[in-house]
Amino acid sequence: MEFNAEKPLLNVVLASPRGFCAGVIRAIEIVERAIERYGAPVYVRHEIVHNPHVVARLRQMGAIFVDELDEIPAGAMTVFSAHGVPRTVEDEAEARGLPVIDATCPLVTKVHNHGRRYARDGRIIVLIGHEGHAEVVGTMGQIDAPVLLVSTASGVDSLPIDRATPIAYVTQTTLSVDDTREVIAALHRRFADVVGPDVSDICYATQNRQAAVRDLARQSDVLIVVGASNSSNSSRLREIGDECGVPSYLVNDGSEIDPAWFAGVRRVGITAGASAPDVLVDSVVTRLAQTHTIRVSQLDGIAENVSFSLPASLRTRPAPLAAAR
Ligand code: 10E
Ligand code: SF4
Numbered sequence: 001m002e003f004n005a006e007k008p009l010l011n012v013v014l015a016s017p018r019g020f021c022a023g024v025i026r027a028i029e030i031v032e033r034a035i036e037r038y039g040a041p042v043y044v045r046h047e048i049v050h051n052p053h054v055v056a057r058l059r060q061m062g063a064i065f066v067d068e069l070d071e072i073p074a075g076a077m078t079v080f081s082a083h084g085v086p087r088t089v090e091d092e093a094e095a096r097g098l099p100v101i102d103a104t105c106p107l108v109t110k111v112h113n114h115g116r117r118y119a120r121d122g123r124i125i126v127l128i129g130h131e132g133h134a135e136v137v138g139t140m141g142q143i144d145a146p147v148l149l150v151s152t153a154s155g156v157d158s159l160p161i162d163r164a165t166p167i168a169y170v171t172q173t174t175l176s177v178d179d180t181r182e183v184i185a186a187l188h189r190r191f192a193d194v195v196g197p198d199v200s201d202i203c204y205a206t207q208n209r210q211a212a213v214r215d216l217a218r219q220s221d222v223l224i225v226v227g228a229s230n231s232s233n234s235s236r237l238r239e240i241g242d243e244c245g246v247p248s249y250l251v252n253d254g255s256e257i258d259p260a261w262f263a264g265v266r267r268v269g270i271t272a273g274a275s276a277p278d279v280l281v282d283s284v285v286t287r288l289a290q291t292h293t294i295r296v297s298q299l300d301g302i303a304e305n306v307s308f309s310l311p312a313s314l315r316t317r318p319a320p321l322a323a324a325r
Contacts, residue, residue, distance in 0.1 A: 010262065010292035012285060013219055015212040015271035016301035019226075019278050021205030023105030024049045026308045027082035028058070030103040033314040034077055035062045043072040045089070046081040046134055048103060049275035050231040052252060069093055077101070083134035084108045086141020106308050107203040108135060111170050112142040114197060118168030119145035123195065124161055126150055128183050129172030133232055136172055152179070156186035169196035173203040174233035174274075176240065177210055204306060205274050206233050212301045213237045213271050217244035219299070220269030222261055225250045226280045227273030234273025241269075253280045254287030262292065 027048050034042045040062025047055050047065060055065060063079075069092050072078055077099050080089070084104040093100050115125050125147045129136040140147045148159055161167070169187055171180055180199050187194050199207075217223055223241035227234025227250055234250060241248030246269070251257060262268065268288065272281050288294050309315065 007291060007293045010265065010288060010294050011267045012288060012294045012296045013216060013267060013269045014281070014296065014298040015209070015216040015269065016299050017205075017208050017212055017304050018270075019272040019274070019276055019281065021203070021274035022304075022306040022308050023082050023107060023203075023205070024275050026310065027103040027105065028054060030101055030310060030314060031058050031063050031079055032061065033310065033317070034079055034101055036317070037314065038077045042077045042079060044079045044081065045069060045072075045085065046083065047230075048079065048081050050228050050234075051273075051275040051277070052228060053277060053280060054275065069096065069098065072098060075099070079103050081134065082108070084112065084138030084142065086138050087144075088141055101311055101313065104138070105173070105203075107173055108138070111139055111173060111201050114201065115139060115143040115147070115168075115170045118170070118195065119143050121166075121168070123166045123168040124148065126159065126167050126169040126187065127171070128169055128175065128180055130175075130232060133172065135174070135232075139170065139172070150183060153182040153186040156183065156190050159190070161191075163190065163192055165191065166193040167191050167195075169194070171197075171199070171201040172232070173201060174206045174236065175202050176236045177202055177207055204304070206236070208302045208304060209233065209237060209271065209274065210240055212299070213240050213269075214244060215299060215301070216269040216271060217241050217246045217248075219267060220246050221265040221267050222246065223248040223269045223271070224257070224284055225271055225273065226253070226276045226284060228252060228275065231273045231275050234276065237271055237273060251284065254283035254285075257284060257287045259291045262288075 041064045044063050044065050080102045082103050082105045127147050127149050177199050223246045225238040238248045238250040
C-alpha cells in the first residue's frame with residue numbers, strides 16, 4: 001500500500017507591524033550597554049519587559065532580575081524596567097545611594113507628566129488601567145495627588161466622588177482602544193467636568209498592533225499571538241482576535257503550538273506583542289512547517305519610524321583600551 005506523507009497546505013499570514021516597539025528596543029539596549037560599560041552584574045528591578053526569552057538572554061549576559069530594591073547590594077548598578085516605577089522606589093534608590101539608570105519608556109513618562117499637570121490644576125485623577133500591573137503601580141505612584149483606578153466602564157459607577165467633582169483621566173499605554181473609549185464615555189456620562197487625552201495615552205505601538213491584528217483577523221481562520229501571559233499589550237491582541245470571532249491563542253514560542261488548533265484550517269494569522277522578539281515568531285513558523293506545507297506572506301501595515309535616544313550616560317560606547325606598545 002502506498003503511504004501519502006504529503007502535509008496539508010497552510011497559508012501563514014504575518015501582521016505588520018508586530019513585535020518590538022521603540023520603548024522595548026531602548027530598554028533592552030539600556031541593559032546591554034549598562035553591562036558592557038559597568039560590567040556584570042547589573043541589577044534590573046522587575047522584568048525589563050514582560051518576556052521570559054528577553055529576560056533569559058539578558059540574564060545570560062549578566063543581568064540579575066529582582067522584584068524589590070532591598071535585594072540589590074549596596075552600590076550595585078540598578079536599572080528600572082520599561083514600565084516605570086512609583087516615586088517611592090526612586091526615593092528608596094536615592095536614599096540607598098544606588099546608581100540608577102531609568103529604562104522607563106518615554107511614552108510612559110509622558111503619561112506621568114499628564115497626570116501631574118492635571119493634579120496641579122486641582123482635578124481628581126482617574127487612571128484607566130489594570131490593577132496591579134507594573135505600569136499602573138508606577139503611574140499611580142508618580143502623581144502627587146489621590147489617583148482613582150478604574151478598569152471597566154461599569155467600574156465608573158463605583159468611583160467614590162460626586163458628579164460635580166472636576167476630574168481628569170489618564171490611561172495605561174497598552175489598553176484596548178475600543179474598551180478605553182467605552183470607559184471614557186462612561187466618565188463623561190457620570191461627571192460634569194471631565195478632561196483627558198481621549199485615547200492618545202495609548203501609545204502608537206499599541207494602537208498600530210491592534211489595528212494590524214484586526215486586519216489580520218479578517219483574513220485568518222486561527223490567530224496566534226506571540227507574547228507572554230503577563231504582557232498586557234500581547235493579551236489585548238489575543239482578545240481582539242477572539243472579539244473578531246477568530247479562535248486566538250497566546251503563545252510564548254513555537255513549542256506551545258498545538259497542532260489540533262489547525263485541523264481543517266487554511267489560513268493562520270500570526271502577530272507578536274511589543275515585548276516579543278521576532279525570533280519567537282520564526283519559531284512558530286518553523287513549528288507549523290513541521291506539520292504543514294506552509295506558504296508565508298505578510299500584510300501591508302502602518303510603517304513605524306519611532307525611536308528613542310538612550311539615557312545620556314549610555315549614549316557613547318566606552319573607548320577601546322589603547323593598545324599596549
Ligand atoms: O505588560 P505590558 O504590555 O505593559 O508590557 P510588555 O513588557 O509586555 O511590553 C512593553 C510595554 C511597556 C513597557 C508598557 N508600556
Ligand atoms: Fe513605550 Fe508603547 Fe512600547 Fe510601552 S508599548 S514601551 S509605551 S512604545
